[in-house]
Amino acid sequence: MSLAELICPAGTPAALRTAVDAGADAVYCGFQDATNARNFPGLNFTPDELAEAVVYAHAKDAKVLLALNTYPPAGKVDLWRQAADTGTRLGVDAFIVADMGVADYIARTHPQVRLHLSVQAAASSPEAIRYYCESFGVKRVVLPRILTIPEIRQIRREIPCEIETFIFGNHGLMVEGRCSLTNYLTGQSTNMDGICSPASEVDYARHDDGSMSSRLAGFTIDCFGADEMAGYPTICKGRYTAPHRPEAYYAFEEPVSLNLSRLLPQMIDAGIHAFKIEGRQRSKSYVRNVVSAFRAAVDDIRAGRTANIADLVALTEGQKQTQGAFETKKWR
Amino acid sequence: MAVNDMTKLTLGPIAYHWSADTRRDFYARIADEAPVDEVYLGEVICSKRAPFHEADLPETIDRLERAGKTVILSTLAEVMLKRERKATEDLAAMETPEIEINNAAGLFARGKRPHRIGPFMNAYNEATIRWMAGQGATHICLPGELPADAIAVAAKAARELGLGVEVQVFGRASLAVSARCYHARAHDRTKDNCQFVCEADADGMPLRTTDNSPILRVNGIQTQSESYVALLPETGELIANNISHLRLMPQAVDMVAVATVFRDVLDRARAVDDADAMLRSVCRTTPFSNGFYHGKAGYRRIAMASPA
Structure with a gap:
C-alpha cells in the first residue's frame, strides 16, 4: 500500500499552520509573484514568512513544497531562478515545476532538492512523464484531472516516479498549462503571470428584471435569474449560446467542484502516492475542515477501518460536485 | 527594395475536421497557387479524426513537395489514449527531420533526433529553448500568447543556437485544449459517441455571450479565439x-x-x-486581433504607431 500522503493548500502563513495542525503530510505554497499559478492579491509568502513556515512545518514532521509552476516569459527567467535559490536556502522539501528551463536549472543547480512535475506541465501519458523523469530527475508527477482510475493504475506501472492526484476542490476544465482564456479577455496570463479570471476585472450588473450578469473584463460570462445565486465569472464555467443552442448553456462545464471522497478507497488501492487538496485561495476554516476530514478518512482506510465518507461528501453540501473524469470516460 | 527571400511563410496544420475531399482540394490549390514555403500536415487536435484523412497523406505530401514546398508532419497536442500514444510514436519514428512535436510524449519517442517544436510545447523562454536545442530541436514555434518583448528575447536566443523561429501571424488563436469534447457536449453527446459533429463547423462553432457578443470558437477539444490573429503591420518588426x-x-x-x-x-x-485592407476583405466580418503581441488582452486590435 502506498503512503497516501495528504498534500494541502497553504495560501497564507496562517493557513499553512492550520493545515499542518490538522494533519497535512505536506503543504504547498508559493511566493508573492508570477512564479506560481495562484498569484492572487493577498495570497502567498514573503521569503521571511516562508522561512518561518518551513521551521513550523518541519517541527511537526510536515513537508513544504514550493510551487514554481508557471512559465517564465523570455527575459524574465531570473525571477524563477532566484525563487529556486531562495527556496533551496530556506530548506523547502521539493519544487513543483512545469517549465523545462526552470526544471533544468534546478536539476543542475540544486540537485539535492526533489522536483515534482506540476499539473501545469500537462503530462498525461507514461511517455511524457518519463521524458521529465529522465531529463530532470523528476520524483513525482501531479496528474492532470482528465484520467480515469484504471488509466492511472496503468500509468503507474509504466513510470519510474510517484503519482499525485487532485482529490478535492476547484475543478479545472482545460488542460492545465495550455490555457490562455484569461489572457484573451484580460491581458493577464495564467501561464506567465499565474492569474486566472482576476477579481480586479470582475463586476456584477443588476438588470431591471432582477437578473444579474457576472462579467470579466466587460464580457458577460454568466447571467443569473433573480432567484439564482450569482457565481464568479470563470470563463470555462460560464454560459454561452451556440447556433443550435439558443438557450444559454454551460458550454464547457457547470460550476461544480471536484470531490473524489467516494473514490478514495479505490484510489489508495490504485497506489496513488499523494492526494492533493486544491484551495490556496480558501479560508483557514475551510482548510481546517477539509484537511481534518481527509486526514481521518485516509487514516481509517490505511488502518483497515471503514472511513466515514459521508463527512467528506458533506464538505461540499449545497454545492454541485463531480467526480470529473476519474470515474468514467463519459465525462469526456 | 530587395525582395525578402530570407523570411519563410508557412501554412500551419488544419485545426478543423475538414472532410478528406475538402482537404484534397485545399492542398491541391495550396500546391499550385499559394506563395508559402512550408506546409505542416497532420491531425493535431483529435485522434478520432485522423483515419478520415491519413490515407491521403502520402499523395498530399508528394503533391506539395513537387510544387517546391517543404512538408512537415505535426503530432497531436494531447496524448493520453493508446491510439494517441501509438500515433505519436509512429510519427516520431520517421526518418525525415521534418517532424513538429506538440506533446512531451513525442519528445520522449523522438530522443535526440532532429525535430521541430510546435506551438503547444510551451517554449516560452530562452532557458527552455536552450534545453530543447540541446535535445535535437532545430526549430521553435513560439506560444501564441507571448508578447513582442519576450518574442524578441526568445528569438534572438534561438537564432544564436542556429534554430528557426516561428510565430503565428494569421488565424484563430488556440486558447485551450481539454480532454472533453465541447463539440460533442453541445450536441448532448460525449467524445466516444460524438458522430463527428465537428465536421459541420469548418471554421469552428461560435459561442456568444448571453448578451450576444461573439467570444470564442469551439473545435472539438480545442477552444479558439473568435477573432483571427492578424499580425500584418507587425511583420517588419x-x-x-x-x-x-x-x-x-x-x-x-x-x-x-x-x-x-x-x-x-x-x-x-x-x-x-x-x-x-485586402486581408480585411478576404476575411469578411471576422474581427482581427493582435492584443497578445502587444501585451494586451488577446482579443484587442491595437493600431501600430507607424507602419514598418
Missing part, C-alpha cells in the same frame, strides 16, 4: 527581431489570397495599409 518563419493557420477563407497578401508585404510589393 517580427523580421527585425529574428523571426525566420511566419505561420498562417488555415481558416475557412481564401487561404491563397491570405498567403498572397502576406507574401506581398514580405516582398515589399504592397504597402501595409493596402495589404491590411
Whole structure:
C-alpha cells in the first residue's frame, strides 16, 4: 500500500499552520509573484514568512513544497531562478515545476532538492512523464484531472516516479498549462503571470428584471435569474449560446467542484502516492475542515477501518460536485 | 527594395475536421497557387479524426513537395489514449527531420533526433529553448500568447543556437485544449459517441455571450479565439527581431489570397495599409486581433504607431 500522503493548500502563513495542525503530510505554497499559478492579491509568502513556515512545518514532521509552476516569459527567467535559490536556502522539501528551463536549472543547480512535475506541465501519458523523469530527475508527477482510475493504475506501472492526484476542490476544465482564456479577455496570463479570471476585472450588473450578469473584463460570462445565486465569472464555467443552442448553456462545464471522497478507497488501492487538496485561495476554516476530514478518512482506510465518507461528501453540501473524469470516460 | 527571400511563410496544420475531399482540394490549390514555403500536415487536435484523412497523406505530401514546398508532419497536442500514444510514436519514428512535436510524449519517442517544436510545447523562454536545442530541436514555434518583448528575447536566443523561429501571424488563436469534447457536449453527446459533429463547423462553432457578443470558437477539444490573429503591420518588426518563419493557420477563407497578401508585404510589393485592407476583405466580418503581441488582452486590435 502506498503512503497516501495528504498534500494541502497553504495560501497564507496562517493557513499553512492550520493545515499542518490538522494533519497535512505536506503543504504547498508559493511566493508573492508570477512564479506560481495562484498569484492572487493577498495570497502567498514573503521569503521571511516562508522561512518561518518551513521551521513550523518541519517541527511537526510536515513537508513544504514550493510551487514554481508557471512559465517564465523570455527575459524574465531570473525571477524563477532566484525563487529556486531562495527556496533551496530556506530548506523547502521539493519544487513543483512545469517549465523545462526552470526544471533544468534546478536539476543542475540544486540537485539535492526533489522536483515534482506540476499539473501545469500537462503530462498525461507514461511517455511524457518519463521524458521529465529522465531529463530532470523528476520524483513525482501531479496528474492532470482528465484520467480515469484504471488509466492511472496503468500509468503507474509504466513510470519510474510517484503519482499525485487532485482529490478535492476547484475543478479545472482545460488542460492545465495550455490555457490562455484569461489572457484573451484580460491581458493577464495564467501561464506567465499565474492569474486566472482576476477579481480586479470582475463586476456584477443588476438588470431591471432582477437578473444579474457576472462579467470579466466587460464580457458577460454568466447571467443569473433573480432567484439564482450569482457565481464568479470563470470563463470555462460560464454560459454561452451556440447556433443550435439558443438557450444559454454551460458550454464547457457547470460550476461544480471536484470531490473524489467516494473514490478514495479505490484510489489508495490504485497506489496513488499523494492526494492533493486544491484551495490556496480558501479560508483557514475551510482548510481546517477539509484537511481534518481527509486526514481521518485516509487514516481509517490505511488502518483497515471503514472511513466515514459521508463527512467528506458533506464538505461540499449545497454545492454541485463531480467526480470529473476519474470515474468514467463519459465525462469526456 | 530587395525582395525578402530570407523570411519563410508557412501554412500551419488544419485545426478543423475538414472532410478528406475538402482537404484534397485545399492542398491541391495550396500546391499550385499559394506563395508559402512550408506546409505542416497532420491531425493535431483529435485522434478520432485522423483515419478520415491519413490515407491521403502520402499523395498530399508528394503533391506539395513537387510544387517546391517543404512538408512537415505535426503530432497531436494531447496524448493520453493508446491510439494517441501509438500515433505519436509512429510519427516520431520517421526518418525525415521534418517532424513538429506538440506533446512531451513525442519528445520522449523522438530522443535526440532532429525535430521541430510546435506551438503547444510551451517554449516560452530562452532557458527552455536552450534545453530543447540541446535535445535535437532545430526549430521553435513560439506560444501564441507571448508578447513582442519576450518574442524578441526568445528569438534572438534561438537564432544564436542556429534554430528557426516561428510565430503565428494569421488565424484563430488556440486558447485551450481539454480532454472533453465541447463539440460533442453541445450536441448532448460525449467524445466516444460524438458522430463527428465537428465536421459541420469548418471554421469552428461560435459561442456568444448571453448578451450576444461573439467570444470564442469551439473545435472539438480545442477552444479558439473568435477573432483571427492578424499580425500584418507587425511583420517588419517580427523580421527585425529574428523571426525566420511566419505561420498562417488555415481558416475557412481564401487561404491563397491570405498567403498572397502576406507574401506581398514580405516582398515589399504592397504597402501595409493596402495589404491590411485586402486581408480585411478576404476575411469578411471576422474581427482581427493582435492584443497578445502587444501585451494586451488577446482579443484587442491595437493600431501600430507607424507602419514598418
